[in-house]
Amino acid sequence: MSAEYLFMQDKLYDVQYDTGDKVIQCGRHNDIFKLWLMWRSKGTEGFEKQMDRLMELSEYMVKRMKEQPDKFHLLLPEPECVNVSFWYVPKRLRSMPHGPEKEKILGKITPILKGRMMQAGTLMIGYQPLDDTPNFFRNIISNIAVRESDVDHLMAELDRLGHDL
Numbered sequence: 001m002s003a004e005y006l007f008m009q010d011k012l013y014d015v016q017y018d019t020g021d022k023v024i025q026c027g028r029h030n031d032i033f034k035l036w037l038m039w040r041s042k043g044t045e046g047f048e049k050q051m052d053r054l055m056e057l058s059e060y061m062v063k064r065m066k067e068q069p070d071k072f073h074l075l076l077p078e079p080e081c082v083n084v085s086f087w088y089v090p091k092r093l094r095s096m097p098h099g100p101e102k103e104k105i106l107g108k109i110t111p112i113l114k115g116r117m118m119q120a121g122t123l124m125i126g127y128q129p130l131d132d133t134p135n136f137f138r139n140i141i142s143n144i145a146v147r148e149s150d151v152d153h154l155m156a157e158l159d160r161l162g163h164d165l
Helices: 029-066 100-120 148-162
Strands: 072-074 083-088 126-130 133-140
Touching: 029 072, 029 083, 029 148, 083 100, 083 148, 100 126, 100 133, 100 148
Parallel strands: none
Antiparallel strands: 072 083, 083 133, 126 133
């Protein structure tokens, strides 16, 4: 199927075990079926309320990241739907002016930090490159059970796991 944007090759583990790209479920057909089932379950009004809440949480995450510009660099100043794209900035890079060289370094740090998340078992945030933009985190809030305290925990945990990179 070749969905490179979903299956990064620079992972902590042997990527030959990523079998998702070899099955039909990797496509969007299942996603639309899940959307239809959720819409049938919640109705239009319930689905609208759920999406509004998820957007609020994404906006909260962006607000908190803007309050800590030394630790987080947003790729977009405002979220697009429930996607928040960012880099975590470790201590050693916080005084470096932002530019292509810093982005290149942050792009190399991103998979390492993702590996630390997996080893700690505390977070799971996807990352990807985009055109000339090196790897960055793309956080998607899709679970209605998420609270502001969970977003705060996510940011604190990124700092705990990545401050020394």
